[in-house]
């Protein structure tokens with residue numbers, strides 16, 4: 001193997017650049033040439049491909065987003081799209097690939113592997129919703145941003161004795177809400193993985209108020225409902241002088257945390273080792289602080305499990321006095 005390619009696909013996530021850099025630097029060390037593929041599978045099909053150099057990579061580890069750009073390209077689910085991509089791989093002499101993205105991107109990577117071009121996947125998403133990995137690249141940065149925002153909101157909640165409902169991202173997963181909620185000392189966390197009892201939450205807030213604890217933050221995952229909708233429900237159960245805030249896309253951006261950079265570096269390094277061993281169709285993860293790999297097919301059959309011990313713990317922290 002002499003040449004490999006790398007692309008980023010699906011939603012962008014902080015740390016994707018660090019992953020691309022790690023793949024390329026490790027591959028250079030093995031004497032490989034590395035091609036960057038712009039715009040995910042769309043750029044592959046269009047032949048938007050260029051050689052990566054140390055110079056190109058030199059200022060990338062600290063940058064958010066993805067300098068290889070990302071795109072949605074549903075046509076890659078069709079064989080015609082895949083064959084066009086393979087034409088380009090042949091043209092550039094690329095023999096294997098690393099794909100950084102979510103579950104959809106892994107499907108594309110698996111198709112390429114089935115066509116004889118080994119592809120390894122790295123989990124790049126702020127949602128942390130990928131099975132067989134405790135953490136995805138970008139989650140820690142999004143979490144840090146969310147907690148910083150909630151801390152600021154808490155200042156106003158305290159000053160004005162208000163209840164703030166704060167919506168964090170995560171799509172169908174509650175991970176960001178769970179981690180941000182615990183880290184910001186939320187009085188309640190609402191996630192898609194658990195039923196919520198609005199009556200109990202309202203009663204809890206009343207109890208707090210009677211005890212002189214007159215502000216609160218409720219962190220809600222976007223996968224449940226919007227902050228505005230939850231606030232409207234809460235208002236039917238009492239007068240809390242409540243406010244709703246959606247943190248929004250700032251969670252997707254920004255310079256990756258040190259932890260995300262290190263995770264991306266370890267995963268990128270390992271992806272090259274797998275390709276050198278002639279392996280493809282594998283998704284890299286981190287489990288119990290060990291870098292691991294699993295067949296992509298196994299991921300498609302498995303659901304991601306959020307750490308609900310955080311939910312139980314937070315509820316215990318907020319038991320009625």
Ligand code: ATP
Pocket residue numbers: 009010011012040041042071072073074075076077078101102103104105106107108109111125
């Ligand atoms: P995110 O979790 O951020 O949405 P994702 O990788 O799951 O990331 P998708 O939009 O689902 O995002 O997929 C990204 C790209 O992967 C698609 O635009 C398409 O090019 C490719 N892809 C998705 N599903 C398939 C499939 N079944 N077969 C081949 N390629 C696919």
